[in-house]
Amino acid sequence: MKHGLAALCAGAFAVLLGLASVAAAPVDDQFRAWLANDLWPEAKAKGVSKKTFDAAFSGVKPNLKLPDLVTPGEQPKTPKTQHQAEFGAPGAYFAEKTVGGVTAGGRARAAAHARTLAEVERRFGVPGPVVLAIWGRESGFGAARMPYDAFEVLGTKAFMATRKDMFRKEVLAALAMVERGAVKRDAMKSSWAGALGQPQFLPTSFLEHAVDMDGDGRADIWNSTPDTLGSIANYLAHHGWRKGRDWGFEVVAPDNVSCALEGPDIGRLISQWAAMGVRRVSGKPFPAHEANAEGFLLMPAGRNGPAFIVTPNFYVLKDYNMSDLYALFIGHAGDRIAYGDRGFAGRWGSVDKLYRSDIAGLQRALESKGYDVGGADGLPGFKTRRSIGDWQAKNGRAPTCFPDAGLVRALK
Known part of the structure; x- marks a missing residue:
């Protein structure tokens, strides 16, 4: 019995040593092991060939400069850096240079693509100006550079992002795109978030919503304006756009x-x-x-x-x-x-600059008081905004429904 227990302990110790050595291995080595032992079996089960899989990840290493990554073996932390518009003054999101560029670019293209836009609206019920606005915002009407390798981005995020499960689906969808011949491996260029083409679709969105509007037999969101416009509208239609209603x-x-x-x-x-x-x-x-x-x-x-x-x-x-x-x-x-050009009538006021961790702390304080803030994620969404307003009203404050430094201090 003692020998058996000793052997069991020795075996357990060996396993722990093995795990420790894996955890201590360079991230690049862990990534290659994950590709071979974890991602490849699932990709194979979904019909991806070894040739496609190997070509997709040939020479690919994890890009540790991407945001929202967690080093293997560590716990995610709420970042203090501000990457989202909601962390500062919301009005900054509507800088006239940006809005005016999309507006002017959309009007300039409306006549040139009038026939396509009319067909898009007939088929999908989405007004042309809305489709043009998305096209302009997402990729500058196709002019924006996509400097990243999509498999590097999606592979890195599926391996070590804070939302690994979501990006695992996306990298598998990207492999399916190449396997089916929808796009060549070398053309898989993306944004830092892994979004593709002129509509900036994630791979699952491409598989579900990309359409062939120019009749050449393939949905090409990289080079075809009709396919781009139709795919954007199809996405909105699939998500419930109600024809005849305004936004x-x-x-x-x-x-x-x-x-x-x-x-x-x-x-x-x-x-x-x-x-x-x-x-x-x-x-x-x-x-x-x-x-x-x-x-x-x-x-x-x-x-x-x-x-x-x-x-x-x-x-x-x-x-x-x-x-x-x-x-x-x-x-x-x-x-x-x-x-025609007409800005907002209401004025966007300045707001206190807060870190995401400040807002997350405020959200946790409101949660402790029974409020549903939609999760303590540091994002002041509508549930957080209205919870703030309700708390302010109940505590003798004028409801503003937006976080500020005084509110953060009061709810600590």
Whole structure:
């Protein structure tokens, strides 16, 4: 019995030594082992050939300069650096140089691609100006350089990103693209996030939504403008775009309409918002076909910025890039492409500069008080914004529905 126990202990010790040696191995070696022993078996089971797999990762090493990586064996930490627009003043996202460039570029291309855009709208129900705004925002109408090797980015992130499971699906989808002949290996260039082509699709989005609009027998989101425009519209249609509805309207929300009423889960008929005193900044009534449909309050900077009543189409735009500011940018730029330049009527105020860790701490404090903030991720989304507003109102403060330095101190 003692011999058996000694042998068992020795065996366990050997296993621990083996694990320690793996953990201590250079990241490049761990990556190659992961490719061979973990990713390849699943890729093979999904129909990827060894030739395709080996070509995809030939010479590829993990790119440790990419954001949101976790060194194997370590726990993820909430970064203090600010990479997202929400961490600073939301108004900075709408710099006129950026919005004006997309707007002017979209108008310049609207006539040249009028026939394609009309066919796109007929097939998918998505207005041309919205499609043009996404095309311009995502890739500068195809002019933006894609300097990264997609398999380097996706492989690195599938191996060691904070969202490994998501990127594992994407790298497997990228392998499927090459295996099926949708694109050649050498053409798999991407952004730092692994997004591809002029619409900046992740590989799963390419497989699900890319379409052949020019009739050459293949969906080419790298070189074909018709395929690019059609693929963008198809993505939106698949995510629930409602033909005939707008994306939303800038409004004036009076003080009696709490900013804590924001969110896609607190809908009212637009006529009911109007009855509460919410009115369009243009002075025009809400369109008759919208008045008896559902709308939602959006205040991306709380009381320190413009307010909007948005439709379900706004949240379809948000599906394209999970940011309220992104969806608002596209809707706003689309309006300017369609109707001419007109900025927001409401002013974007300055906000306190906060680190992501500051906001995460504030979110955890609100969670401890029973609020649903959508997770303590350091992102002030609508659930965090309205929770702030509710807490402020209950504690004798004027609701602003946006984080600030004083609020961070008060909730510590």
